[in-house]
Amino acid sequence: MPSPYLPNTDADRAAMLRDIGVSDVEELFQDIPREFRSASFDLPRPSSEPELKAEMRALSGLNANLDDYACFLGAGFYRHFIPSVVGHMIGRSEFYTAYTPYQAEVSQGTLQTTYEYQSLVCQLTGMEVSNAGMYDGSTAAAEAALMANRLTERDRISVLSTVNPRYREVIETYARGHDLVLEDVPPGLEHLSPDSACLIVQQPSFLGCLEDLGECARKSHGLGALLIVITYPVSLGMLRPPSDYGADIVVGEGQSLGSPISFGGPVLGLFACRREYLRQIPGRIVGKTTDVEGSPGYVLTLATREQHIRRERATSNICTNEALIALAAAVYLAALGKAGLRRVAELCYHKAHYAASKISGLKGYSLVYQQPFFNEFAVRCPAPPARINRALFENGVIGGLDLSGTVENGMLLCVTELNTRQQIDRLIEVLARFQMESENEPSL
């Protein structure tokens, strides 16, 4: 059967085989020993585009999507407004069907947009240099830990206990290769080891609280450890950037800058740091230069850190930089700009505080922490969160992350600019049905 993806006709193939000098395509596979030639393998029968489109549309319909449901779930992936220009720009196939810009002369689009991305990340985080992007926020944090290990030649990685536990797990996976020791540091920082390569903190913390970054910087720097801050880039629309506190490396999840959550991937790892660490940065970096005629242009640079040049002595094995998601972030930051990002951050902040004050006014509900927060907060509920979430779901609401493993009946709720007042009021209304539960039998 002819395939839309195979342009050669039978006649073309016959002519080519004749020119190659074989009578049958099998002859080209003669180097594969006969005992390893596959007789057959079993996959579903081929499907046409309309049939498969319909089937996959139905499959997607089995998922409750966040456009149809009100979403109060965050925990590292956030549903923010994505202006349509973002999709249209990254949907230009000159961008998305290209690969790593090794041939700079015909890759100025990718290279210049990456330079824009690096610049925008630096402006946002306040750091001096940024790489071209990493897989996600958690792997960027892990790579930052490995970089701190290279820079300090210390083997202990200290992680504040309020860091996203999944990030901690990824750091552990990466640390395993180098036999690094992970140390969990409780708030207060009294137990930070003097031989730590770095202290990793998250701002806002996994549970939404704004940490005392100044204190983190003083403690870590006092011991000769680097301060690695995991940031939530949208919050930087209003919060002081980590650089102001003396952060040495800033990483974070870039998904909230113009990309859908997409079940958690593809997303984007932000990675920025002090300029003096430039030659220890993992991953791609784009630089500006000139061509033989003196015209400005952009190239991949400082490649001697990378695997394709340095092989076993590379700073990382990473090749790709989630370029398309980085492009989305660049278009997003350019579209929102100075005023827009602040506006998004402030909307998140005010809406979250409205929701939090309403919820803490319900009987049996209270905020777990009294610290300032941005747009995410932990709530102690009068009933198991799993049960509350089921009731919310029946009412078209995806509730918060169940924290009952760490906080009794705890739930982590997130509010963004996309949550309407109506949605928040619906959330409150359903939560209210559980408010007497601590005293009486449930009314549901």
Place this chain on the structure above:
Amino acid sequence: MSRRYELPDISQPGKVGYSLPTLDMPAAELPPAEMLRSDLALPEVSEAELVRYFTHLSKLNYGIDTGFYPLGSCTMKYNPKWHEDVARLPGFASIHPFQPAGSVQGALRLMFELQAYLAEITGMDGVSLAPLAGAQGELASILMVKAYHRKDSARSKILVPDSAHGTNPATGTMGGFEVVSVPSDDKGDVDLGKLESIMDENVAALTLTLPNTLGLFDTRIGKISQLVHDKGALLCGDGANLNSLVGKARFGDMGFDCVQLNLHKTFSTPHGGGGPGSGPVCARAVLTEFLPSPVVAKDGEEYRLASPASSIGILGAAYGNFGVMVRAYAYIRTLGAAGLREVSENAVINANYLKEKLKPYYHLPYDRPCMHEIVFSGKRQKTQGVRALDIAKRLLDFGFHPPTVYFPIIVDEAIMVEPTESESKATLDSFIDAMKQIAREAEENPEMLHSAPHHTPVRRLDEAKAARQPDLRWRMGNDKERAGTA
């Protein structure tokens, strides 16, 4: 000398490129002032100007949709358009990884079925879709090797052939191993005698790309597997070149214990200008308990996320690059087993056709049937004072993306051409014509090649300057005043 403008050049105070709702609920008290930023120096650009700016930049780029892109080892095949539409359905693009499993059964089913297809294609027993790129899939493999040998700390070495991609040795280091290079023989295969002399009880694994980066299938793969396993080591595959093998041979049948795949290569998902990719890792029974978490399991009619018993852990905050999986799933289901086999056959025909047509003009270091790609050497042209880079740059003038050059490093002046199956004979013929003309120019007018490219948005760029005086960003606003314009 033309001027290039950047975002700060089109930024003007007061312009906006967005519209956002007003706050329709009471505003809260802001956090203490010392926690707030005083400046946020981002560009201010209108929507129309923004669109023109990025559209202009897109036109300076070359993608598969622009033309022939025979970048060796990257499998730049056509990316079907409707996959883009399906991946953007809200039921796929707008779902949260931490929603209850019951509300994402469609996504989990797609992942479960994709795992099964990849297991079938590779002849492996278990698959994890968690790795976020091929290089991370390699890291998963190496960490699985480390976990497998956890009670045998003497196994400190990873063997990597000298023809390997740079990620293989870099990954060995990330796994905490000493990397030992294995030479190739004069046929381009692993030097068996050397391998035998290096193999001992200190070797944890051999990482092998098959077909190798010369585009050759190592005929003695059975013997290699035996040598490795006899010493208690593992055989890891790098599946970067799977595009020549689908339906023809399976890693599991050949004795590989694990292999990482590149969905963005073999299974036609867009390369995005350098990601996102996806690098599933497939394992034989001996290693499945160590697979990265999560894997998708099925209980009755319910799909759920599961963690293998002795998993090496998670590799990202979620479960892998789901959006890439959706596209790869669509590709596999469109083609089925017979269609995928035809893909491999056509990829191999196209590569061999280029080999036959170009070997009178360019030195062919290994003259035997190639698989999906063919590696020439520019050493004949080098004697004429023309380098592989010059040939690559001249190809740009003909409207082609050049092949990979200077890799694999064991071939002098390597020119690595991977046409893929999605190119027609007509396209290959015009590429052949261009390559012939370039060979002629190398003899008659080498200056034409030294000064190439002539018709691109920029000419050859000064890479040494870029590295010596790194200019990695622009600055604007207060930041500019504070930090200078270095």
